[in-house]
Amino acid sequence: MGRIGGTGMTDLLFYALSALAIWSGWRVFRVDSMIRATFALMVSFTSVGGIAVLMAADYIGVATVFMMAVEMMVMGLFMVMFMMNPAGLNPMQMVHQYKFSIAAGVLGFVGLATAVLLTNFPDNPLPENRDTLRDLGIELLGGSMLIFETAGVTLLATMVGAVALSSRRGRFGDSDAGAAPPGLHPGGEPAGRKVEKGGGHGGHGGHGGHQMNMEKTKQDSSDDPHKGHGNMSETEA
Amino acid sequence: MMTFALAFAILILVLALGIWFAAVLDGVFSRQLSGHGTAGLLAPFHASAVYLTQQRLRTEAPDQLNWFLSIAGYLSVAAIGLAVVPFGPDLAVIGLDTSVVFWGACESLIVVLVFLHGWSPNSPLSLIGAYRYVAIGLPIMLPSMFVLIAVAIPAQSLDLRDIVTSQETVWNVIRQPLGLPLFLLLGLSLTLRGPFDYADSDDLAGGTSAEDSGANRAGWQVARLAMLVGFSAVASTAFLGGYLGPVLPGFVWVIIKTLVVMAIVIGLSHLLVRLPVARMLGLIWKILLPISFLDLLWAGLVALA
């Protein structure tokens, strides 16, 4: 375990990584920009992976970073898809039962910390020079192969289920059926730009629009010379 | 400590030489194929001087922190990926038991960083480039990891140093012929080149780097070339025997093999066509991934025989 040059250095790295993990975990729920929240969570996971490497669980640490980078990338895409304010450019209030959840979080932490501080843990530390990677490999495909294969089949079932739930001819309607953004309040009109319908209507509207543009040009050229120029060249052409 | 300092010095040398070589070769290819651009041994320095003296343009409400982090991060991950390559017996800057998985983690971080690079300018074409890249960059990691596992099977270790030692009899490119072509495709994807250039493509007017200018642009282009160097070093270590070779010292062989792989990748990037995203997605999931399974199966059968 004292792999990185003695216990002093290891302890320092551990404290730094733990501080980073907790701080970035807290920032996940405090930043306005959703992409920053996602990647703050990734930083938290990376720090936990680093702590695992310090504890000589090499494979788990590096695999955590690997998996979490990919997972957070996917989560970022869903974030942009499903949140109305992904970059945090408008302030939005996205919490409910705020005080209750702070209380629950603090209570959870205090309860677990008390349990940790009051328990006498057995002291069987990892022996030095134990080849943890080899141990893990032999265990995964040896004694615990049933568990590993079950996990594999579960992941396969997950993949099939996820595709089935979200495919184009989904179970809950066509995949394009929900392509309108949600209303600004629940049950309201879809937010966003409304696309005008009908090609024939556009033809008629084109003529009317042309006339309207000419009138607007006369009005607008007084107050906005740039716009006037643009409109005039459009109607002339 | 001495070996660390020596390995670090070799790393800087390889990075500098490789970036310059890649930039010159890129220039030569563009000149041959399209008649544009300057090709010359000092052309990269002229180009970077131009970029560095340009004004850095800003977009509206960009994510400045992530813009900087994505460029700096891309360069750092490229250097870290190069750091696991052994330049000689037990001469690697970062010596890990799990270097193959570490390289995989670097690959996945690259996808994250390219997405951030496209997200941060708050501009539509950049974001489209980032989205296209994520759709292609995530699945292309799968064949590369299977190919690396196939390389690790005869070495019985996930450590790149052991993988080089296992090639003392015959190189992996010969006993696992499907491995290197698949891995080169990963290289094209990691460095945003050629057929996998969905992030910075010309049909998006530069994609994720559409809004880059000045020092940002120079940083991103240098980072792409550094990634090319790192990837080529890992490819030459895993498939072409790394530092093994008759007369010259180990790290010179690493440099030569890295430059050869870089030349091949740059050639492929200028000569292969880029498919539409949906077709490329189908190609990766339906053809490249089963081929990588075959490669792994082949490696397993050879190991059991």
Next chain:
Amino acid sequence: MTLTAILIVAAALFGIGLFGALSQKSFVMLMMGLEMMLNGTLLAAVGFWAFTLEGAPKGQLLAILVMAVMAVELAIGFALVVAVYRKREADVIEGIGTMKQ
């Protein structure tokens, strides 16, 4: 770097995740709270393996299973989010309060 310190860090991560899971309105942020809780669990599992199990490989297996659970939860969770959105156009939790009186 004692077991107590590691477990307190894991408890802190768990507490932050609990706060996030209970307080966020949006589905995706709720899932980030759940991931945070699993983060704490992963750290605790690796800590217990390193300090009390003498490096028995089953401890590492538990950590790998926690990672598999994270992946499964993320995949099915997002598929459900997509399905709920298509059916009810709801992207916040208040949007699916159909069982409320």
